[in-house]
Amino acid sequence: MTPVRHPDAPAPGELLGAHYGECFGCGGEQPHGLHLQARAGEGVSITAEFTVQPAHQGAPGLAHGGVLATALDETLGSLNWLLRTIAVTGRLETDFVRPVPVGTTLYLEAEVTAVAGRKIYSRATGRVGGPEGPVAVRAEALFIEVQVDHFVNHGRPEEIKAAMSDPDQIRRARAFEVNP
Numbered sequence: 001m002t003p004v005r006h007p008d009a010p011a012p013g014e015l016l017g018a019h020y021g022e023c024f025g026c027g028g029e030q031p032h033g034l035h036l037q038a039r040a041g042e043g044v045s046i047t048a049e050f051t052v053q054p055a056h057q058g059a060p061g062l063a064h065g066g067v068l069a070t071a072l073d074e075t076l077g078s079l080n081w082l083l084r085t086i087a088v089t090g091r092l093e094t095d096f097v098r099p100v101p102v103g104t105t106l107y108l109e110a111e112v113t114a115v116a117g118r119k120i121y122s123r124a125t126g127r128v129g130g131p132e133g134p135v136a137v138r139a140e141a142l143f144i145e146v147q148v149d150h151f152v153n154h155g156r157p158e159e160i161k162a163a164m165s166d167p168d169q170i171r172r173a174r175a176f177e178v179n180p
């Protein structure tokens with residue numbers, strides 16, 4: 001089925017902020033994290049930027065592939081905001097097209113291509129040199145819709161407890177539960 005942007009989705013151009021402060025992909029409280037900043041796009045799409053830091057190296061002076069996969073995964077995960085659905089990555093297939101040096105800003109974009117029940121199909125690209133620059137990485141993904149219970153049941157109790165006593169975190173989790 002064609003994906004549908006939720007009526008209460010953030011407006012195109014709006015900065016989304018972190019879904020969790022300790023998130024390795026987007027959290028502001030994670031010193032070596034990616035600090036990826038995502039914005040709502042048109043339709044069910046997202047743009048995001050991430051600058052490769054020395055802590056993200058695999059080979060000397062180059063980004064680790066797993067870190068680049070994380071950037072794609074996080075951008076794809078941000079599509080949740082537009083569907084107003086909580087979904088986790090079930091499958092992530094990544095193409096590494098060109099090496100990405102430390103200091104490079106990766107310009108990412110992602111879109112939902114189809115939704116079938118709890119399955120959300122999506123794809124993403126990461127470009128270098130600018131939003132229209134050459135593609136360095138791309139991915140196709142399958143996210144699966146889950147309930148908040150997924151995190152409460154599986155997360156380590158100390159972090160879950162902290163998240164549940166943080167009003168800002170509760171507000172964010174609730175925002176996702178408002179489905180059409």
Ligand SMILES: CCCCCCCC/C=C\CCCCCCCC(=O)SCCNC(=O)CCNC(=O)[C@H](O)C(C)(C)COP(=O)(O)OP(=O)(O)OC[C@H]1O[C@@H](n2cnc3c(N)ncnc32)[C@H](O)[C@@H]1OP(=O)(O)O
Binds near residue numbers: 144
């Ligand atoms: C107060 C606290 C509040 C906290 C909450 C705060 C708000 C948070 C907001 C937003 C969070 C978003 C976070 C984004 C972070 C970035 C994204 C990540 O990195 S996520 C981490 C990595 N991913 C995982 O850890 C998943 C681990 N896997 C699982 O838990 C399960 O496998 C799960 C839930 C994905 C599926 O398990 P099932 O038992 O629910 O469902 P089944 O029946 O197995 O699958 C459903 C359908 O999907 C297909 N499917 C599942 N996995 C597949 C796969 N790998 N490949 C192909 N198909 C797959 C199945 O074949 C099935 O399809 P058919 O309905 O039969 O057509």
